[in-house]
Amino acid sequence: MNSTIEKRIAAIRQMLVEKELDALMVSIQENRYYLSGFTGEDTQFDESAGVLIISDRHLVLATDSRYELQAQSQAPGFDVVCYPKGLEKELPEIAASLGIRRLGVESVRISQKNYTAYADALAKMNPKVALTPTENMVESLRQIKSEEEIQRTVAALRLAENAFARTIDALRPGMTEKQVAWSMEKTMREAGAQGLSFPVIVASGPNSALPHAVPTDRRLAPGEPILIDWGARVDEYCSDTTRTVVMGPPDDHFLKVYDTVVEARDLAIAAIRAGAGGTGIDKVARDHISRNGFAGKFGHSLGHGTGLAVHERPRLSPIKNDRLEAGMIVTVEPGIYIPGWGGIRMENQIVVRPDGAQVLNDPAPFTPRIRV
Amino acid sequence: MNSTIEKRIAAIRQMLVEKELDALMVSIQENRYYLSGFTGEDTQFDESAGVLIISDRHLVLATDSRYELQAQSQAPGFDVVCYPKGLEKELPEIAASLGIRRLGVESVRISQKNYTAYADALAKMNPKVALTPTENMVESLRQIKSEEEIQRTVAALRLAENAFARTIDALRPGMTEKQVAWSMEKTMREAGAQGLSFPVIVASGPNSALPHAVPTDRRLAPGEPILIDWGARVDEYCSDTTRTVVMGPPDDHFLKVYDTVVEARDLAIAAIRAGAGGTGIDKVARDHISRNGFAGKFGHSLGHGTGLAVHERPRLSPIKNDRLEAGMIVTVEPGIYIPGWGGIRMENQIVVRPDGAQVLNDPAPFTPRIRV
Structure with a gap:
């Protein structure tokens, strides 16, 4: 042993x-x-x-x-x-x-x-x-991770991020949500993932307003949100990330929603440290979204722990106030969902450290715009 | 509704x-x-x-x-x-x-x-x-299927059988169990399966002696058993089939084990009809295996129902005597497992009819021999 x-x-x-x-x-x-x-x-x-x-x-x-x-x-x-x-x-x-x-x-x-x-x-x-x-x-x-467990999570995340980059490069108008989800899955599996953290979510246009969307045969079109939520399991540990992209130029409404979500996420991440309460972190993101005119459009919790299971303790939730401790890995994933138009969610995985949050995702700047 | x-x-x-x-x-x-x-x-x-x-x-x-x-x-x-x-x-x-x-x-x-x-x-x-x-x-x-549910199961089975035929055509010495399992999965998914009934089992040589083997990096070699147990989900219904094949000429021992398993399966299927008890059907296969010198080498139950779940009622088991009724779909899957050498299992899906069993698998004759 x-x-x-x-x-x-x-x-x-x-x-x-x-x-x-x-x-x-x-x-x-x-x-x-x-x-x-x-x-x-x-x-x-x-x-x-x-x-x-x-x-x-x-x-x-x-x-x-x-x-x-x-x-x-x-x-x-x-x-x-x-x-x-x-x-x-x-x-x-x-x-x-x-x-x-x-x-x-x-x-x-x-x-x-x-x-x-x-x-x-x-x-x-x-x-x-x-x-x-x-x-x-x-x-x-389990909710407190060792450095080795953090490294296994990062390995899963890098593999997943590479699959996203390759899939996004090949994204074209007319592809279906199901085709994109399968491309993500195939790329992760062929790169050595032992499995997925959960079935890949690809939701476009109005479908992206459903936080729990299942990929359909709907075809992607320029200008609308394309929300992708995915994760790989590597060496038993799960990654979990969401990105929302748009083909061609986004309109002002898209950019307003997108910027609000990214700001909410990054404000919440900046507030994380050992000793903070999950409800307070959730409130940072929720208040920012409300202040920008989207009150009531963020219907789920801000985040959850990941590890051997993709959903585990602690929760960052308006209801249950889990206290954050150093070594916890959590997702931070605010979203704004507008029925009929669509939704934008942006999710990072972070490690709670004594004096702040360490973001595990690729640090390269991310833009939602895809040239087509 | x-x-x-x-x-x-x-x-x-x-x-x-x-x-x-x-x-x-x-x-x-x-x-x-x-x-x-x-x-x-x-x-x-x-x-x-x-x-x-x-x-x-x-x-x-x-x-x-x-x-x-x-x-x-x-x-x-x-x-x-x-x-x-x-x-x-x-x-x-x-x-x-x-x-x-x-x-x-x-x-x-x-x-x-x-x-x-x-x-x-x-x-x-x-x-x-x-x-x-x-x-x-x-x-x-749920355990009594309508003709529509039977048709959905057959659709899943045909899709799965086609994936097997394509994968087997491409089988070569030196491929790993994991590669073969992924080829099976990819072919099923790209043919439109909504998912797998369960993770594909590919077990070669001594690994095939484990009824619950998980695919490894072991490389396939001529002459040894290659056991594949797989199923597709189509329109919510599950298929479940096992075939054991060999690359190049099988030796007499392989053929003796193989023939005994196929005979046990077909004798059990011939004994199935509405009103029969599952334990009696299990015994038909088990006794045939014992009579041929393999007593104690068939360690699991003979079969189980399939439907929306891949494992459901009834069971064909030496322990619990479920009574068979017309419209039930069950697997019939005897095996012989010899530690150190390997195992052979052959599994069909059948529908219980008032006066016998209707085999759902492709009726074409099957040979375990693959030319390489």
Whole structure:
């Protein structure tokens, strides 16, 4: 087991003491990888590649036989146990063999059905064990990135930015949103991305007014916003960036919206430092947008953490005030969405540092104008 | 609302009467689509594009503002309600406005955390409402396919088979598993697949002994098994097929394993008809493999349903005996896995008919031999 994983497990064991738990059962895919190196994927919401069970003295990786060899090779230091008839049948015995009485489970991932089934199986076979729902134990570690995790994120971002540059060079009126999205994806995959952070969003003209647009067969035309939101996964870490461009000369309205969004983004970034509250940062961008005549046109939160998952803690949100700490990676992505006309969003990824924000994106000046 | 969706909702309403529920909250993505046409996707396990609430007289689609326009346009007949601060905050009022007291939830999808949060919010704001965990209500409808759903599956299968034929034509010694997997994916996507059913599996030589192999940088060589398991999604429906091929002349051992697997598959298919039990069909294949000297080398179940999800009910499994009914689509995919040497799996998709199985795959004879 490498020293990074050893430190993370030590931190979880400290939390076990504080929360008066004997062990934590880790079922969230990203948390499993973070604490073991095991990359098995939960291919559907109702499927699982396994769980870690971390107690003060033991490390167990319980999985089914399809993942046994992979688990053994990727997670040295863990005892790999198989559950041929499902975890429910084996859990009472695993808990008994480890001497566990108070077992934490991850309440955002475990289904109501499985929670009940595990509790019933324990009540019947090993009634000394009590399940305790937990939240945010591993995630509270994951949200603070090491320099190595930051470098992996930058690698994903550079690969994604290169794909954008190549795709934009080839952009022509008449191409469809779907064609552009596929060009982005193909370029990232062929450059070595292990996958996408999420399906590429390409939204043009009025479609760009939908913050969650799915690419359509609509054809790009000069003068209208073309919003592209995309990310690559490299070495398990996610990038996430948005750029809005225009073919040919933009009109004054486009430029007014565009400049307001870029200013809002950069004002928010300038306000970020360790110790700041996410709600205050969100307000910096939101107020700038309102002051410029676009009150009510920025309907979503300002940003979110990225890492092994593309959406993770913390949030920069008007509702929940997460406190920023050094080493967090967050997106800053204000937008202005005008029904019928379109929308402009500009998103950077930054690292929170003690005295400010370090922007991870390519520092070269960016212009939305594409010659066609 | 189209007549297909009307019939499905009528069937759910009949189940509500039988189960003494006032309404069902549908949170599984495929179930939402099946009952409304809304294609919003849950992009991470802890994110949701919304829920349907189906009562005897009302149809509500609750979602967040990002999906509002899409929901209104795709799900006519549903009242679209937004929850700006999360479903937990709005649920008590929605339940009150619909006069619901007994609300079913999908226990395989709802997290322990959300179940508790919804129950607590209701207890506080609308204590007349009780949550009831349910299972398999919409899935029991989904597992019986209409002829239109079968045609959509066949369209996905034909597209996937064409991609396989083109990729196989270009197969050469020295190509890596990852390159072949990407060629499969790219060909499917460029032919119009909306996505993959699951990441393409390409496993060669000893790697093919892992039923759940992930493509590596291993280079293909003549004489060894090359196992490819892949599927396309077209018009929301999934295909799922496996072929194992060999470059150059196969040796007698390869042919013995290959012939045993194909025979096991075809014997199992010949045994399928409406009314048969899944365990009996599994046993037909498993016994044939054992009789030929490969007992214990077929470690997984024989097959599973496909549809909007690539893995759905029913299962053809030695453990759980699902009864087959006319209109079910299932895979039949026996394999023999020999550690150190490799594995051979051959998988077809079939429709259960009253008096037998209809194979959906291309009926042309298939040979595993590829000239190089």
